[in-house]
Amino acid sequence: MVTDAMDASGPWLVVGLGNPGPDYAANRHNVGFMVADLLAERMGGRFKRATKAQAQVVEGRVGAPGPGSRRVVLAKPMSYMNLSGGPVVALRDFYKVPVERIVAVHDELDIDYGTLRLKLGGGDNGHNGLKSMTKAMGPGYHRVRFGIGRPPGRMQVADFVLKDFSSAERKELDYFVDRAADAVECLVSEGLERAQSAYNS
Numbered sequence: 001m002v003t004d005a006m007d008a009s010g011p012w013l014v015v016g017l018g019n020p021g022p023d024y025a026a027n028r029h030n031v032g033f034m035v036a037d038l039l040a041e042r043m044g045g046r047f048k049r050a051t052k053a054q055a056q057v058v059e060g061r062v063g064a065p066g067p068g069s070r071r072v073v074l075a076k077p078m079s080y081m082n083l084s085g086g087p088v089v090a091l092r093d094f095y096k097v098p099v100e101r102i103v104a105v106h107d108e109l110d111i112d113y114g115t116l117r118l119k120l121g122g123g124d125n126g127h128n129g130l131k132s133m134t135k136a137m138g139p140g141y142h143r144v145r146f147g148i149g150r151p152p153g154r155m156q157v158a159d160f161v162l163k164d165f166s167s168a169e170r171k172e173l174d175y176f177v178d179r180a181a182d183a184v185e186c187l188v189s190e191g192l193e194r195a196q197s198a199y200n201s
Helices: 028-043 085-095 128-137 157-161 167-190 192-199
Strands: 012-016 055-062 070-077 102-108 116-120 142-147
Touching (some): 028 070, 028 102, 028 157, 055 167, 070 085, 070 167, 085 102, 102 167, 116 167, 116 192, 142 167
Antiparallel strands (some): 055 070, 116 142
């Protein structure tokens, strides 16, 4: 068993971005919540309300048992997407997580549906959740970007991201969410370069 003393790097904070409530649950904008839910299931934990932040959290470990195992705090901000930074900073301070061990899992318009891109730092590309996080703590956190593609025709971006995945997209959604969860686990336990090599497509 790996003790916290052996896990010298301390916990990672993995944040799935989305909007709270059943009306938003299946939206494209909520794919970060979907990935976080699957990671919690894999860890055998259940989300509960955080005492120090407007968020739901679950604590556990990812990676193979032994020295490669990493302590993780999974979080879903309950503040709505454009105010995500406040809950994330509160969790960062409470768990004493440096910014380079924070991971945001989010939807990405400029990537084809189901495609993943992992990176450290960068701009927000108009994503309100990232914009709020970066304003609150700077850009130096990891991102797991889940492609949702661009809106069809003249549909507005805001309408597109707040709609549910189409019936065609839903056929593959579980597979892509599973792969994104794998990518998060690889990033945390094996590092960014290894995760990019395995999951950037």
